[in-house]
Amino acid sequence: MPVRIKVKNAETGASVEMELETENTIDEVIESAATFWSKDMGAYVLRKGKKVLRGGHTLKDAGVREEDVLELIPDPEGG
Amino acid sequence: MVRTVRVGSADDDRYDRSKRLGWFDLDRVSGARVLLVGAGALGNEVAKDLALSGFRKVTIVDMDHVVGSNLSRCLFFSQADAAKRRAKAEAVAEGMLRLNRDCRPEPIVGRVEEMPPELIRRFDIVLGCLDSIDARLYVNALAYPARKVYIDGGMEGMVGKVMVSKPPDGACLQCGMNRTHGKIASLRFSCTGKDVVFHEPRLAAEITTTSVVSAVMVREALKVVSGHPEMLLDNAFYYDGQRNVSEELEIDLDPGCPLHAGRS
Numbered sequence: 001m002p003v004r005i006k007v008k009n010a011e012t013g014a015s016v017e018m019e020l021e022t023e024n025t026i027d028e029v030i031e032s033a034a035t036f037w038s039k040d041m042g043a044y045v046l047r048k049g050k051k052v053l054r055g056g057h058t059l060k061d062a063g064v065r066e067e068d069v070l071e072l073i074p075d076p077e078g079g
Numbered sequence: 080m081v082r083t084v085r086v087g088s089a090d091d092d093r094y095d096r097s098k099r100l101g102w103f104d105l106d107r108v109s110g111a112r113v114l115l116v117g118a119g120a121l122g123n124e125v126a127k128d129l130a131l132s133g134f135r136k137v138t139i140v141d142m143d144h145v146v147g148s149n150l151s152r153c154l155f156f157s158q159a160d161a162a163k164r165r166a167k168a169e170a171v172a173e174g175m176l177r178l179n180r181d182c183r184p185e186p187i188v189g190r191v192e193e194m195p196p197e198l199i200r201r202f203d204i205v206l207g208c209l210d211s212i213d214a215r216l217y218v219n220a221l222a223y224p225a226r227k228v229y230i231d232g233g234m235e236g237m238v239g240k241v242m243v244s245k246p247p248d249g250a251c252l253q254c255g256m257n258r259t260h261g262k263i264a265s266l267r268f269s270c271t272g273k274d275v276v277f278h279e280p281r282l283a284a285e286i287t288t289t290s291v292v293s294a295v296m297v298r299e300a301l302k303v304v305s306g307h308p309e310m311l312l313d314n315a316f317y318y319d320g321q322r323n324v325s326e327e328l329e330i331d332l333d334p335g336c337p338l339h340a341g342r343s
Contacts (some may be wrong), residue, residue, distance in 0.1 A: 055257025
């Protein structure tokens with residue numbers, strides 16, 4: 001079942017609309033968005049509000065619904 | 080019983096201001112055995128906060144040596160250290176002693192992955208200031224089953240994160256990771272040192288971000304050892320200095336995570 005969501009780029013404020021299937025995974029959304037914005041190689045997570053979404057979850061598992069706004073944030077790994 | 084108070088005595092007590100927090104327990108803090116993994120930019124700041132806060136028994140593990148470009152953000156490193164290519168763990172241990180003569184820092188020069196796994200049992204709490212996902216996962220895999228609180232800090236430029244893993248409950252570090260972490264797990268996100276992947280334009284450590292992240296890490300460590308787990312961060316603290324955002328993020332325990340097999 002198709003679902004249309006918006007993904008926001010936390011680093012630039014830009015956003016992109018994505019048309020997905022509820023069986024698409026969060027990992028796939030992260031990688032698609034990171035590729036779309038030509039992100040540097042690195043770790044990223046997708047959040048819905050305060051909750052960090054699990055990579056292996058489908059959109060359905062993660063409770064992502066039509067018109068939800070998710071945010072792609074870098075997961076900093078430097079020390 | 081009559082208690083005698085001398086005028087100005089509060090100013091003679093090194094820890095008077097910390098004691099005013101109410102929940103701060105100096106006996107527990109000074110007796111806690113701390114494992115500090117990583118003595119780079121973040122490790123320097125964490126070590127400083129540990130020493131000033133009253134922690135004494137701190138073991139510092141790091142495999143690298145000091146280089147000139149460390150000096151813009153590492154309190155305990157000097158030009159002389161860089162010239163001598165001194166081990167970071169040793170320079171940090173010496174710096175902690177300069178700040179607080181009561182400290183008993185123990186430097187270990189080497190990779191944490193080469194330490195005997197049972198080493199973790201010697202400690203009450205683990206603070207991670209690492210620059211690779213593999214090293215983080217190694218420490219996480221030792222700390223969680225051993226029921227040691229693991230406070231992990233990470234930074235990239237103006238963005239920082241602190242995650243507190245509190246076994247036996249709640250998410251561990253690995254629970255918050257996804258496929259993007261897996262793809263870069265073996266890389267080092269550092270500006271200097273051996274096997275470094277990112278030099279330019281990546282900015283692994285920026286001193287103001289480092290200060291924020293280290294402060295949160297040590298504050299959480301103080302809560303743990305003072306016996307106030309109810310005050311701890313639930314999951315992760317996220318900071319973005321460019322957007323002036325700081326907030327707590329929720330990371331659920333992942334029953335598919337190898338450290339939580341069979342749990343839901």
